[in-house]
Amino acid sequence: MATEPSTKAKAWAIFDRIVADAAPGGEHSNPWVRDESGALSYEPDYETLIKLLGVPLYLKAPTTTGVPALALDVWLSYELRRSGFDADAAWPRPSAPRILPGPVVSLLNKVTAKERDALWKRLRAKTPPTGAAASSANILGKNYLKQVDVVMSNWAAGPELLISTKRMDSSFGKNAANRVEESYGDAKNLRLRHPLAALGFVYGLRSTIFDESPDKAEWLIDLLQKLGREDDAYHAVSLIVIEYGDHLSVEESDDDQGDGEDPLVEAGVHGSHDIYDDTEELVEQSDVEVALAIAGLPPVKLPWERVPADLRPDRFIAEMVRRVIDATPVNMHAEARLRRKRALSKTNLNEATE
Structure with a gap:
């Protein structure tokens, strides 16, 4: 008798459809626009973010499953593809396996159809070849391994972009600040080994904190702003405030981590468990399901009036993309460079969408 798929496996099937629908035929909209003065700005696809944030609520997935935070990861990798970066280079990929090194992708493109099918079967197996595919990316920092949520890396350049995400929907008084403080140490660990990589941090926070702990919310926002100004920490930090109805809340334990991550596992303390063994469970769900x-x-809102301008995703993603482009030769990331050059004026963009 078939076992019931995990909540995360169900979530992936829905996440994949949402991002596929947002980019029909793999064609992503250009997020770059110019105002009347010619200044370049980035316009994120918030409609897709709202849908992705609704998935863990629909599945009633507690944060211990990792699904609520995963919604942020999926959206950020989708935005990197909108920016023009290669679909296989921005992890998590829009299909399993979520982590697939560039040389493996190159091999798949050069073998015969029969060989390609056999290789895909191995890569998508429950236990793929070690190091060839994975569901999470573990990056070595100065002192320890760190599981990084959104990554762009290749053999020639090494890590080019590293984004860590955290999410907090409850237990604000006990856990909200701890997640930020931990992330500061993680930033230094990664920055010291990979100084040229664009390093970012995105914090998802439920809107109820502003009613339950307004002082904590004010202090946390101030801390996030300062975290993005440190010379040896993150290049940019973003805050996403998430608003949804109380009837959609999932009960959490008082010691909930906030994002389903184990700090020891993130640091590479696995015992005998290999860092690439956390493979994704493949689930076949019908198109109708x-x-x-x-x-x-369920409905989700993004109350941007709660978020200072310097913490909003438009600025954050633009800075991440800029840093990747500035740190590489002009013949690399050609599509990402071209999309910035082809940015439409907001007037033309509005006319095209009417």
Whole structure:
């Protein structure tokens, strides 16, 4: 008798459909626009973010499953593809396996169809070849391994972009500040080994903190702003405030980590467990099942009035992309460079969408 798929496996099936629908045929919209003065700015796809944030609520997934935080990871990697970066280079990928090194992708493109099918079967197996595919990326910092949520890395350049995400929906008084403080140490660990990589931090926070702990919310926002100004920490930091109804809340334990991550596992303390063994469970769900799930996603709001301008995702993603482009030769990331050059004026963009 078939076992019931995990909550994370169900979530991936819905996440994949949402991002596929947002980029029909793999064609992503250009996020870059210019104002009347010619200044370049980035316009994130918040409609897709809202849908992704609704998935863990639809599945009633507690943060211990990692699904709520995963919604942020999926959206950020999708935005990197909108920016023009290669779909296989921005991890997590939009299909399993989520982590696939560039040389493996190159090999798949050069073998025969029969060989390609056999290789995909191995890569998508429950236990793929060690180091060839994985569901999470572990990056060595100065002193320890760190599981990084959104990554761009290749053999020639090494890590080019590293984004850590955290999410907190409850237990604000006990855990909210701890997640930020831990991230500061993680930033130094990664920055010291990879000084040229664009290093970012995104914090997802439920809007109820402003009613339950307004002083904590004010202090946390100030801390996030300062975290992005340190010369030896993150290049940019973003805050996403998430608002949804109380009837959609999932009960959490008082010692909830906030994002389903184990700090020891993130640091590479696995015992006998290999860092690449956390493979994704593949789930076959019918188109009808996934479509019904998307149609039934609960409402989510993004109250941007709560977020200072310097912590908003538009500025954050623009800075991450700029740093990657500035740190590489002009013949690398050609599509990402071209999309910035082809940015439409906001007037033309509005006319095109009417």
